[in-house]
Amino acid sequence: MSPIRSIARRALHFVMRLAPPRTRSWGEAMIGEMDHIDDEWDALLWALGGTLALCRCSLIEHLKNFRNLLADEISARRKASHLIKSILSGVVAAATVLIISMLTLTNLQRAALVEPSQARVAQLLFAVVIPDGLCLLAALALWRPQGRLTSGILAAGAALGAHSIIFFVA
Amino acid sequence: MKERFRLSPQTALVLDTFLEKPRSWRYGYDISRDTGLKSGTLYPILIRLADHELVETRWETTESGKPPRHMYRLTPEGLRSARVRLRDYGHRKSSMVFLREAKI
Numbered sequence: 001m002s003p004i005r006s007i008a009r010r011a012l013h014f015v016m017r018l019a020p021p022r023t024r025s026w027g028e029a030m031i032g033e034m035d036h037i038d039d040e041w042d043a044l045l046w047a048l049g050g051t052l053a054l055c056r057c058s059l060i061e062h063l064k065n066f067r068n069l070l071a072d073e074i075s076a077r078r079k080a081s082h083l084i085k086s087i088l089s090g091v092v093a094a095a096t097v098l099i100i101s102m103l104t105l106t107n108l109q110r111a112a113l114v115e116p117s118q119a120r121v122a123q124l125l126f127a128v129v130i131p132d133g134l135c136l137l138a139a140l141a142l143w144r145p146q147g148r149l150t151s152g153i154l155a156a157g158a159a160l161g162a163h164s165i166i167f168f169v170a
Numbered sequence: 171m172k173e174r175f176r177l178s179p180q181t182a183l184v185l186d187t188f189l190e191k192p193r194s195w196r197y198g199y200d201i202s203r204d205t206g207l208k209s210g211t212l213y214p215i216l217i218r219l220a221d222h223e224l225v226e227t228r229w230e231t232t233e234s235g236k237p238p239r240h241m242y243r244l245t246p247e248g249l250r251s252a253r254v255r256l257r258d259y260g261h262r263k264s265s266m267v268f269l270r271e272a273k274i
Contacts (some may be wrong), residue, residue: 029227029240030209035196036232036239044198048208054268056210057217 004040008047015051017060020065027054054101065154083148090152098131098160132157175222177255180207181215185252188225188244193240195228216242224248 016027030050037043102115105126108114114122135157139150175181183205188196199222202212218224226245229238244252 005218023217026213026240028211029198030227032237032239033209035237036197037199044210046202049208050213052210057214 086148094156
């Protein structure tokens with residue numbers, strides 16, 4: 001192989017190594033074609049043109065891949081943000097129910113509407129049964145339309161239930 | 171479905187060359203000589219046409235010692251599309267003739 005042809009081949013091979021796989025096969029096509037060109041200078045010009053074309057195509061391909069990657073990342077971030085917001089909303093809703101329930105219990109106790117002998121039962125009712133029951137009902141009602149919100153409500157409900165059980169057992 | 175590609179004078183030249191022998195397989199250098207387009211212009215056009223599934227490709231093994239050659243021809247869809255697009259392109263035909271003569 002003449003030095004000119006060798007240089008031409010090396011140039012094409014070099015660019016081919018940097019090219020994305022899809023463009024690489026076209027580089028192989030250019031190299032294959034170059035070996036069928038008899039004139040040395042024509043072969044060199046062919047390879048140089050091919051090198052430029054490969055560079056251009058590779059650049060476009062890389063930019064397209066980068067744009068797709070960026071779009072995927074933005075979409076994933078939006079999904080994650082939406083998920084966190086939904087779960088937090090669920091937690092806030094469950095916490096609101098608990099606060100209302102506890103305030104009701106406190107008011108009942110202040111107003112002496114709860115007998116001291118029934119205090120334990122009232123606490124169980126207002127701290128566990130009502131808030132957890134409402135959480136469960138809300139989760140069942142929202143399971144299909146608001147799956148992520150339900151996850152938040154259930155998570156908060158489970159934490160609340162666990163805390164209450166520990167409180168009462170201890 | 172892929173979006174309609176832009177028909178540049180050079181792409182029109184390549185399609186016109188394919189239409190001379192619609193069902194024959196053509197080599198890159200062969201097309202380059204017929205159209206006068208350099209490899210740097212020709213291959214991006216071929217890549218784009220192949221992406222739009224207007225051109226099909228295959229490798230042809232040749233005589234020993236030489237690497238296989240990549241060959242191209244219009245797909246049935248490419249054939250139909252090329253005829254329609256070149257007909258629409260008719261009013262700019264004179265510029266195509268000019269390009270062919272000038273071997274741009």
